[in-house]
Amino acid sequence: MSLWINYLDQILLYAALALSLNLLLGYAGQVSVAHAAFGAVGGYTMAYTAQAHGWNFLLGTLLGMVLAFVIGTLVALPALKLSVEFLILLTLAVSSVILGLLVAIPEMGGTFGLINLAPANLFGWHLQQPEDWLLPAFAAMAIVYFICHRVGESPIGRVLKGIREDPVATQALGKNVLGYKVAVFGLTSALAAFAGAMLAGWLRLATPGVFGFSFSLTIFAVVIFGGMGNLAGSVLGAAIVVLLEPVLRRVVRLEAARASLVQLIVYGLALAILMRLRPQGALPEGFSPWRWLRGQPVPTARVEMVADWVPSTVQHVGKHEDTELPIAEEVRRERAWHDAPVVLRTTGISKRFGGIIAARDLDIELRRGTITALVGPNGAGKTTVFNLLTGAIAPDTGSILLGDQELVGLNPAQVARKGMVRSFQDVRLFNRLSCMQNVMLAVQEQAGENFATLAVAHRRVVQAEAATHAKALDWLSFVGMAEFADIPAGALSYGQTKLISLARVLATEADVLLLDEPASGIDTKWVDTMLDLIEQVRDQGRTVCVVEHNLHVVGRLADHTYFMELGEITAQGTIAELTNTPRLAEVYFGTG
């Protein structure tokens, strides 16, 4: 019996470590193979302080967590701009450094590690037998589960998933991507140290072998088996990996040494096969075993492609019922543009990439309640203008004033928070998140996106979350996509993703919207819907700038048009004026 309780302890402690890795790997999408090394920081700190200085188990654990938090935060800082390959390499190197140092420092017992630890003393209760450990191990697992759940299923968790799906789009919605990455790395490192200290306390030793690289891989395997982004899955995964060994020994009747080898072979092969057959793991993201047990419907992660369906709920506001001639309308709009107050003004913006001039002396004005269009041949630098305006690319010279605030030097997240948000030509929705989550992510200043608020004021977070949900639903309804709220963005048709993308931009409630080809590449039946929506946005008093190729679209939307060639603005005015310029007609519009 005691033996099985020992396995249970082991499952709980492995689960604690795997849960913390899951928050990092499954939610935030950061691949770290250094997790056992952070566990080692906790385990060794606890073991060393207890053995050499007679510290209490809990005090040593706490110190280990602080150390791991500091190291984890420092590691995450360079991880800011690194791609997945480099992050794996970086964590591999960090893992090697930590383990290398532990082996090299004589006080840490060298290759033998710290062994024969006294039983952990928990408020006078000496934990000696496997039975004694059952409760503390369960508590440890529960604490880590609780923290990971609180963070993962909160607005922060939503931001983390956004970073996982598309960090650029997340940043463009005003989220401090670096801050979240660093915080989640630090947090999960501290949790790993906590689990590591518990593990060392249970084993009564801390050795390089226990926390070695292969243990990192085991924990990695636990998360993959259970399902990335599913916390209950990590507990299940721990049970599978740990119990494989006794099952092989008792059921298949292999001798101990062979059983542990076969166990590793089985789970190694299972990893490779699983990635092929069921990459989402035993319990996919979003699957709740509790709900399943209670017989409630479980949202499935994969849905069939939704048929291309044009929303019918869009209200068509009458603009064309007055029988003004089109040319008179154009003149009226151009006059309105000149009278409108300037919201954004750039002066002398230039950018060179080596010998290529991407932007030269751009002076652009965006005015309140109007739509400004940016047209020009491919490669003219239209999208580059958006990149420059939002801080994705820093200009070499020039100034960008939003109201009276200088935007040059700010990053895209800061620009978004100042009130200027862009959409992307390639849409960049968060494919594995529902449409609702996509739009909720865009809502600004959510109480639950702050770690401190999340920790102390849960009720406020819940209230704020309800408000965010309502807001997001409003915007989904505005674009006529409310019925699709629960469907993953990846299952939508192209035209539908463009609408969600518009809802996402609108939900930021930014004053200035930069829309990159909002109507291109979509079916003609969608174009009118999209244009109606953009006009409504303008009529709400927002400032809109569109990059567009389609002259029909520009003609209908634009109050003022800039014409760009090779990074320079060579003409501006109404679209009629531009199309009537003989030179432009020849080089771009076509004389036909």
Added chain:
Amino acid sequence: MLAISAETFRQLTVDGFFRGCSYGLLGVGFALILGVTGRFHFAYGFTYTLAAYLAFTFTFRVNWPFWPSALIGVLLTAVLGALIEAKVYRPLAANAGPTALLAVFVAALGIGIAGENLIRLLWGSETQAYFGPVKTSYTLWDATFLNFDVWQGASAIAITLALAAMLRYTALGRRIKATRINPDLARTIGIDANRTYVICFFLGTICVGVAAIWYGLKYTVDPGMGTLPVVYAFVVAFLGGTASSPIRVFLMGIVVALIEQYSSIWLSVRYTQTAVFVVLVGYLTYLAIKSSAFTARFKRMKAAGA
């Protein structure tokens, strides 16, 4: 400065050079695989161990002569490497779409774990003595080295130069480079990217196999021997640049080994391995800072000041 004799310095340099040839060869193979195919082939370490074990088995269990056994061991492993690409990674990547890198990494991890333990199960976990040709040592300018060192260095340099020449002068090399730059575009001009990938895995695994034979000959073979080489291969390939010439990657291997050797002048031997990783972490941090907006802002400030 530290007091170190010229002899010690020369010995460290010679050791570093030969060790670097091994690191370089490992890096060249890994860079070829990762750079062209984009597969995060973490089972690279397993193929290293397997090559040594197969050669060992043919020599001591089947009683074949040493050199043919080594050759067959390396070639069989290379075939296995190609099979892993064709039968595991390719279908996986096609299935996983945008998350292919992580999927392949996890599968490679799984194969690595399963493979190492399969070796333990079949051959036992203990260290095996592996010997063939007679070991002789030479002394040159007060530095001693083995005939194995010379062979290792010579074969590593020969393979690297052959690969570089192949990439540069042959039609196959041009196909590989085209696939490395843009596999989809390569496909449109009739290059079979899948076949190119398989060839890269075959060639890359030959590199790792050769390195393993020399290591086994110089020391011993054991099931865990592949763990560290994969890490070095990884480091060298990245530092050298996975899309750069094999010669550059090879030289980076020698640089890494020399850093490791020279760090023993200042540090206790216990810390030398760690020193390499500290340098690596520093380098990655530097890369991150270089690519970030900080530098852009700094440049602009300078431009504004000027």
